[in-house]
Amino acid sequence: MPDDFDPEALADVLTLIDDNLEDSLERLGSLLAIPSISTDPAHEGDCARAADWLMHELRELGFQASIRPTPGHPMVIGHHPGPGRHILFYGHYDVQPVDPLDLWSTDPFTPVIEDGPNGRCIRARGASDDKGQLMTFLEACRAWREVTGSLPGNLTVFFEGEEESGSPSLVPFMKDNADELRADLALICDTGLFADHTPGIVTQLRGLLGEEIVIRGPSKDLHSGMYGGAAMNPARVLVRILAGLHDDQGRVTLPGFYDGVEDLPPEIAAQWEALSFDPARFLGGVGLSTPAGEAGRSALEMIWSRPTCEINGLVSGYTGAGFKTVLPAEARAKVSFRLVPGQDPQAIRAALRAHVEAALPPDCTAEFHPHGASRAARMATDDPAFEAARQALGAEWDRPAAFVGCGGSIPIAGHFKTILDMDSMLIGFGRDDDQIHSPNEKYDLECFHKGIRSWARVLARIAG
């Protein structure tokens, strides 16, 4: 916490944030209008445009900013040297694909302000994940600069454009630029509020392992009348492989999958118990009622501290309108695992591939496409910045901030630790109903507004 923390300057910054909200929203709208879908090669130019937009924004805010090419989409880096602890802020400018497009009520890349379930919101792909979130930090910097004439302390901003597609360029880039990127603490804004008006600081994150499996059989699609019965159907092979990944208790069956996975320590279990999380409300919001994970685990454990295996995509044969009696030549599945501390992604990938290979009948082959592998992470909550940020957030929101888990995978936190030996603090303002990765993604204006104010408060306490 800086010694020269000036409550009056902070008050002026907060007032300016309130006054300038319309302009802030307009800037967010410009960024949201760029369809920077990183997984789709057709949007390569859009990713470059989003990076460029952010570089200019950073320069306007007084950062020494540059676009940094990679074999994939570029990084954007801005430096603002100054006194005190070196803080790095991370966000990502790329977004998820938008399909099924027909389920969107408005165009995903024409942002609109409308009435949402929690007051006004801005609707567009990336509104919450992660463009709206990263803009809360930039807008806090902007207000700070307008009030004090400068940015607070020693800041670096680091944006990537491949977060939604497994970040293939991230690790090599961080290794090549380790000295430039290494700071005393990283702030990551890609998570949500714990509850509607309760901010959270994430202290543990699940890892992620993705794998695409392609089972091939006949050399081409066949007529099921002519060949049905005698020709092996790769879709039949695939469903048997996938069905074998869980047992009747919802546990993953791969040998060694739970090696190193520990039960929740009693003190964390107690903290989580105190959060009065309501599984019925959480699941009810998406049309469900029954926690579907491992038998005997609480819903919070299922989403924060237990590993999972999920089918994310499945395709084979004829999928259009009507019917086609085809024996498909191939069947594909995208499968991913959420990992918890103790699990080794590469060992699990090897176990998955062995499971697939062992299940192949004659005439079938398997092809594998890896899509990212990141370990789970636990945060350094003994760093005083965690308590300072908790107090800053508590001052902005109705309820004290909570130390929580996060079921999502933010591999960057693990990379910061492994490659740069840098701890991370994850603070974000998304809400559960933001529909991230789904049609009609939105970000509540309240979250955007109070998010900007939150960063101003956090910076006042930990920067400079």
Next chain:
Amino acid sequence: MPDDFDPEALADVLTLIDDNLEDSLERLGSLLAIPSISTDPAHEGDCARAADWLMHELRELGFQASIRPTPGHPMVIGHHPGPGRHILFYGHYDVQPVDPLDLWSTDPFTPVIEDGPNGRCIRARGASDDKGQLMTFLEACRAWREVTGSLPGNLTVFFEGEEESGSPSLVPFMKDNADELRADLALICDTGLFADHTPGIVTQLRGLLGEEIVIRGPSKDLHSGMYGGAAMNPARVLVRILAGLHDDQGRVTLPGFYDGVEDLPPEIAAQWEALSFDPARFLGGVGLSTPAGEAGRSALEMIWSRPTCEINGLVSGYTGAGFKTVLPAEARAKVSFRLVPGQDPQAIRAALRAHVEAALPPDCTAEFHPHGASRAARMATDDPAFEAARQALGAEWDRPAAFVGCGGSIPIAGHFKTILDMDSMLIGFGRDDDQIHSPNEKYDLECFHKGIRSWARVLARIAG
């Protein structure tokens, strides 16, 4: 067999067929250029065009022809009253969808004559199934008419346009027009040669039952980090349901599935044995080596006389390039069964639905879309027309014709029997490598040419 069978007239007809082959091919090309994909509503107009084209063709040949509307695609009927046994010829003018389009080497609806594996062939969707085949009959009629001034005997032609999409209008139409359609024998041209130069007359056909299954879970696609572990994934439910349809011996597990299914009678088994069918060659042509059906059955049994269960289509979640960590809101499968004599399609549909319903966890629902249900059929081989046709075919081809089974489902044969009490004789000239229902469908010019000549010979012996 007509008493006035005139070998000289037949010789003239055959010569004319040889001389006019180019014109015959041109007419086939015009029909193939119409993309009459019955399962796709976007091609409704094309189906109507194909029907219209055939009606005009029939009128040119001296039939009293008309388009007969149905709630789906129209029927085309032509009558030519005359002496002798009333013969009805059936074919279908609709074709399968063409996807995946990028696997076609030429446009599927721009027919081209090219060199194929068995000499020259015509390449287009529907070339073999069934436009090329039905045109063999019409071109035989044309030659007959040009030589003799009239068509032989008492002929009716009946074309439908929904064969590739479950024939929803067929049964009601046949019931409403039973008196008009009832003949003494039906000729159906929608099957293949038994071997490259060995014609076959099909004496048993499998039935077909299709069902689309939709499993729904959450009310929308979810983020697998936020909900993964706690939310039920319908793709996981679907693969378990589908994997449960076969046991380790390749048998279908639905209760009652094999009720009424009989082992092959020894005399049929002996006939089939004599055909010297080569499973290695049959499967090798499509990149396979091992018969994949029920343990302990021959490959011919697997494709002709044993029932099957196949996954024809599978789709859930994100299936595009790259990866998306989504928990899908729904998962869909198209499943079909090839049925043999003794099996009741409706009982099997009920058993399938019960299997699905019993496997549904909390929060998941199942929706079913039926796609056709036809029983298997055995033909009336004691009708002397079968032996007459066998001799006629043997005169045209290098080898005597064989009585064979057919793994495909030609529901019309069952409907002719059930609704009109009319027996069918199935004769066709397709080859195993015709790629029907697959990209790059073709029909060998040899099959087209000798197919026309074959019908001239068959008509000489059984019509008039």
